[in-house]
Amino acid sequence: MHPITVREMKFAVPSADEFHPLCVAGSSVLSYTLLATGLYVAYLEPFFVKSLRRVMDQIRDEALREDADRFSRQEAQHYRRHMDFNKAVFRHGYPGLEQRVEMLRRDFEGFLGNRSDRFRIGYIEGFESFTTQFALRTLASGLYDHRHTVRAVGDLFKWHMLEEVEHRNVAFDVYEHLYGDYLYRARMCWVSQHHMFRFIADCAGLMSSADVARHGVRCRITVRQRALIATSRLGMRARTMLPGYTPHKHAIPSNIAELSAHFTQLAQRIH
Numbered sequence: 001m002h003p004i005t006v007r008e009m010k011f012a013v014p015s016a017d018e019f020h021p022l023c024v025a026g027s028s029v030l031s032y033t034l035l036a037t038g039l040y041v042a043y044l045e046p047f048f049v050k051s052l053r054r055v056m057d058q059i060r061d062e063a064l065r066e067d068a069d070r071f072s073r074q075e076a077q078h079y080r081r082h083m084d085f086n087k088a089v090f091r092h093g094y095p096g097l098e099q100r101v102e103m104l105r106r107d108f109e110g111f112l113g114n115r116s117d118r119f120r121i122g123y124i125e126g127f128e129s130f131t132t133q134f135a136l137r138t139l140a141s142g143l144y145d146h147r148h149t150v151r152a153v154g155d156l157f158k159w160h161m162l163e164e165v166e167h168r169n170v171a172f173d174v175y176e177h178l179y180g181d182y183l184y185r186a187r188m189c190w191v192s193q194h195h196m197f198r199f200i201a202d203c204a205g206l207m208s209s210a211d212v213a214r215h216g217v218r219c220r221i222t223v224r225q226r227a228l229i230a231t232s233r234l235g236m237r238a239r240t241m242l243p244g245y246t247p248h249k250h251a252i253p254s255n256i257a258e259l260s261a262h263f264t265q266l267a268q269r270i271h
């Protein structure tokens with residue numbers, strides 16, 4: 001089995017009646033942040049696949065080319081499963097949400113049309129270097145198995161984050177292979193992470209305000225919660241921009257291999 005296993009998964013998607021926004025540990029800030037992340041990756045990951053396809057012929061190392069191909073195929077599965085789930089989010093009806101998502105779609109369209117390969121691969125690496133740390137942290141926290149996390153949401157994110165750990169080295173290795181320019185990489189970490197967190201904050205705010213009116217004050221994201229979540233990211237964000245950063249140095253807990261086997265067994269098909 002290749003360590004970057006492409007799994008075709010099937011997850012339950014909540015119906016309109018079943019969907020409740022506070023689906024992650026019953027927490028407003030965690031739920032809206034992950035719901036917004038799901039909206040973001042549905043446009044980000046197709047951008048990854050298209051961007052990598054354009055540089056595939058420039059990758060002269062055969063093993064790295066296969067890793068890049070598997071990376072793209074894992075990401076292609078991620079965005080499809082998130083799109084299934086996002087339908088439930090849109091059906092819940094959030095004024096302004098579709099317009100904000102449309103702005104994001106146009107951003108990525110612009111990146112594909114007007115920016116260089118180096119910008120796009122740097123963008124991918126800037127995202128991945130944060131996400132690997134986020135994935136390791138949240139998988140270790142038990143958040144996805146929390147008793148107030150809705151099973152369908154917990155499983156979707158657990159599978160996605162596991163595969164982010166599996167392919168953690170690929171974007172970095174492709175960037176180093178093709179460009180290897182540290183300062184530009186650090187700049188792109190800032191650019192991509194800023195782009196993502198601005199979108200997530202906008203969507204989380206939109207969803208939370210609409211839900212306070214219909215589901216009550218527990219849907220409110222307080223200023224303190226917003227500050228806490230931003231602060232909790234600072235160390236991970238800074239680490240991605242350090243000169244010695246490499247995903248190859250991450251300590252991978254032993255239960256990650258068990259999780260990989262677990263999702264391989266649950267998969268409809270594997271490649």
Ligand SMILES: [Fe+2]
Pocket residue numbers: 041045074075078160164
């Ligand atoms: Fe992904």
Ligand SMILES: [Fe+2]
Pocket residue numbers: 075128131164167
């Ligand atoms: Fe990824």
